Amino acid sequence: MKSAGIDIGSRTIKLVTFGNGDIQIIKKAENSFDTLKVCRELLKDISCDSITSTGYGRHFFSEHFKCEVISEIKAFAIGSKYILPTCRTILDIGGQDTKAISLDEKGNMKKFEMNDKCAAGTGRFLEIMAMALRYTLDEFGENALAADESVGINSMCTVFAESEVVSMLARGADRAKVARGIHQSIVNRSVSLLRRVNIESDILFAGGVAFNKCIVSILEQQLKTKIFIPFDPQIIGALGAAIHCK
Amino acid sequence: MADYHEMWAGLGLDLKTHDMVLEIVGKAYQDIFLSQKNRPKGMWYFDFVMSEIHGLRIKELMDAKEQGRKIIGTFCVFVPEEIVLAVDAVCIGLCAGAELGFEEAEKYLPRNTCSLIKSAFGFKLAKVCPYIESTDLIVGENTCDGKKKAYESYKDIVGNLYVMDLPQMKSTEGRALLKAEYKKFAQKLEEISGKKITVESLKKGIEIANNKRKAINRMAALRSTDPTPISGLDALLANQVFFYDDPVRFTGSVNAICDELEARNREGMGVAAKGTPRILLSGCPMAVPNWKVPYIIETSNAVIVGEEMCTGERGTQNLVNANGNTVDELINGIVDRYFQIDCAVFTPNPSRLEHIKKMVKEYKADGVLHYGLQFCQPYQMESKIVEKELEKAGIPTLLIETDYSQEDAGQLKTRIEAFVERIKK
Numbered sequence: 001m002k003s004a005g006i007d008i009g010s011r012t013i014k015l016v017t018f019g020n021g022d023i024q025i026i027k028k029a030e031n032s033f034d035t036l037k038v039c040r041e042l043l044k045d046i047s048c049d050s051i052t053s054t055g056y057g058r059h060f061f062s063e064h065f066k067c068e069v070i071s072e073i074k075a076f077a078i079g080s081k082y083i084l085p086t087c088r089t090i091l092d093i094g095g096q097d098t099k100a101i102s103l104d105e106k107g108n109m110k111k112f113e114m115n116d117k118c119a120a121g122t123g124r125f126l127e128i129m130a131m132a133l134r135y136t137l138d139e140f141g142e143n144a145l146a147a148d149e150s151v152g153i154n155s156m157c158t159v160f161a162e163s164e165v166v167s168m169l170a171r172g173a174d175r176a177k178v179a180r181g182i183h184q185s186i187v188n189r190s191v192s193l194l195r196r197v198n199i200e201s202d203i204l205f206a207g208g209v210a211f212n213k214c215i216v217s218i219l220e221q222q223l224k225t226k227i228f229i230p231f232d233p234q235i236i237g238a239l240g241a242a243i244h245c246k
Numbered sequence: 247m248a249d250y251h252e253m254w255a256g257l258g259l260d261l262k263t264h265d266m267v268l269e270i271v272g273k274a275y276q277d278i279f280l281s282q283k284n285r286p287k288g289m290w291y292f293d294f295v296m297s298e299i300h301g302l303r304i305k306e307l308m309d310a311k312e313q314g315r316k317i318i319g320t321f322c323v324f325v326p327e328e329i330v331l332a333v334d335a336v337c338i339g340l341c342a343g344a345e346l347g348f349e350e351a352e353k354y355l356p357r358n359t360c361s362l363i364k365s366a367f368g369f370k371l372a373k374v375c376p377y378i379e380s381t382d383l384i385v386g387e388n389t390c391d392g393k394k395k396a397y398e399s400y401k402d403i404v405g406n407l408y409v410m411d412l413p414q415m416k417s418t419e420g421r422a423l424l425k426a427e428y429k430k431f432a433q434k435l436e437e438i439s440g441k442k443i444t445v446e447s448l449k450k451g452i453e454i455a456n457n458k459r460k461a462i463n464r465m466a467a468l469r470s471t472d473p474t475p476i477s478g479l480d481a482l483l484a485n486q487v488f489f490y491d492d493p494v495r496f497t498g499s500v501n502a503i504c505d506e507l508e509a510r511n512r513e514g515m516g517v518a519a520k521g522t523p524r525i526l527l528s529g530c531p532m533a534v535p536n537w538k539v540p541y542i543i544e545t546s547n548a549v550i551v552g553e554e555m556c557t558g559e560r561g562t563q564n565l566v567n568a569n570g571n572t573v574d575e576l577i578n579g580i581v582d583r584y585f586q587i588d589c590a591v592f593t594p595n596p597s598r599l600e601h602i603k604k605m606v607k608e609y610k611a612d613g614v615l616h617y618g619l620q621f622c623q624p625y626q627m628e629s630k631i632v633e634k635e636l637e638k639a640g641i642p643t644l645l646i647e648t649d650y651s652q653e654d655a656g657q658l659k660t661r662i663e664a665f666v667e668r669i670k671k
Contacts, residue, residue, distance in 0.1 A: 070667065071667055072660065072664075073661075111637075112661075
């Protein structure tokens with residue numbers, strides 16, 4: 001019995017297959033204007049008995065493939081529980097949304113919060129800010145981590161923040177310190193989301209933004225606790241979906 | 247459908263925009279309501295009412311005007327229909343539920359005004375609401391700050407606005423204020439209609455309004471079974487039409503549906519499978535054609551079993567005691583009923599929380615979805631208390647904040663699906 005989970009995110013599509021109680025295959029691809037084509041390619045050499053879809057494209061996928069559908073919130077709850085059985089709080093920062101989820105001892109979802117309509121505080125926000133500072137995404141996190149202090153930014157709106165950053169640089173602000181300030185603002189926003197669901201240890205940080213060491217470092221400082229980062233934070237939703245199949 | 251363009255032109259509507267609005271609403275109705283499975287047959291009545299929403303009903307209002315009856319437009323469940331009926335006038339709810347004419351509305355209102363208020367302006371300014379144009383008197387009421395300040399400019403736009411003050415606390419003084427305002431309102435109605443309110447006419451008004459409430463409450467009670475015999479969308483529609491239909495005909499049609507629902511309950515027939523997660527809606531009112539959230543809920547493997555809203559039980563619960571020998575005694579009975587309405591503009595407002603809990607129990611809801619309109623301060627503030635208290639009582643609660651736009655539909659669907667997964671047994 002082998003199952004597959006596919007997490008169709010706004011930026012990346014993730015596929016995980018699960019069998020014999022373990023993760024078998026992990027595949028990822030950047031989402032494009034033709035989501036279905038990307039999905040088909042990911043599924044090309046995959047053999048499995050059942051599929052569950054999740055992520056913002058979950059229903060679109062289910063119109064074209066035989067599958068079950070679960071929300072990404074449930075998928076993250078299942079995936080996190082598998083990776084870290086003692087997990088009670090999940091933070092997921094993806095391409096276009098941020099989620100905070102709390103679990104009970106059994107791993108059932110207790111409460112969840114999501115960011116509002118816009119991309120403020122998400123992976124996309126980081127990408128745009130990195131561009132505004134003329135950094136690659138990797139440089140952006142590294143330089144921010146190395147900076148000894150933050151220059152605070154006030155706007156969380158992606159559009160306003162970009163112009164705020166540009167005018168800061170024009171006034172001679174240090175690029176790395178501004179970068180750190182941006183990271184700080186994302187952490188602030190994530191922590192307030194987490195507080196709304198109640199923060200309990202252990203905390204798992206998932207989603208592409210968990211690759212960013214500066215975010216992790218500031219987050220740990222602020223929460224005064226160690227945060228668990230899965231070996232691949234991007235696949236938790238797809239993994240949860242695959243496990244759900246059984 | 248007959249051609250009503252001449253009538254609409256006579257009312258000063260912008261025919262081009264109005265045609266477009268009717269087309270959009272008609273299409274939405276088809277997609278959302280007519281696509282539902284296992285609807286009660288009696289819903290044909292509401293399908294008909296909706297297909298004639300700006301047609302036959304407006305024609306009826308025109309005919310009523312010809313006969314010398316006055317049309318009274320309202321925006322709130324605090325306006326006592328009994329007194330309107332006592333002068334043989336017609337009471338019409340004017341609240342609107344679509345994002346229309348907002349740009350025009352924002353010439354008068356700050357951007358951070360709730361959609362409900364904006365659309366009241368928008369529908370007037372875009373000249374697309376034949377109900378507004380039919381009115382002889384529009385009643386505004388001092389509920390939230392948004393509404394009471396908005397009426398200051400609405401007054402000049404519509405030209406026939408009457409503003410009623412309302413209490414904010416459930417105190418002796420508050421009750422006295424409500425009574426004084428109702429008496430003033432009664433006087434105003436007598437003045438514009440040229441008809442005197444008598445014990446008989448007021449008793450008749452009370453009877454008609456009570457019967458209407460009894461019918462809709464009967465429908466509500468029939469939804470406590472699993473499977474539930476009617477969808478939340480259809481029940482909400484009945485609650486929306488409640489505000490502008492002919493009250494006697496409405497009562498008869500709802501009772502006919504109730505007979506059918508009783509038969510369904512006996513046979514164990516429902517609109518969704520037994521065991522489908524049951525949700526209670528609570529919060530801000532939803533005026534036609536605001537069906538966004540209920541539609542998302544009921545296409546996410548859940549069913550709505552009650553509405554703790556103005557377009558629902560907050561507006562319809564409790565009857566007026568019709569025992570009284572004088573007009574003043576009867577007005578006391580009316581005040582007693584309306585003073586129990588637990589709108590979030592009251593402070594404090596503990597009875598609303600009790601009512602939500604009672605509804606959860608009666609309708610066997612698995613969770614509560616609190617619907618808050620963005621910028622609606624009273625309900626948004628109260629939602630935090632509601633969430634805390636309900637979760638403490640073991641009732642899963644989801645707070646939704648939205649407006650009349652469609653852009654957050656995907657986000658809402660994710661939240662609502664996850665909530666349904668949470669409450670699923």
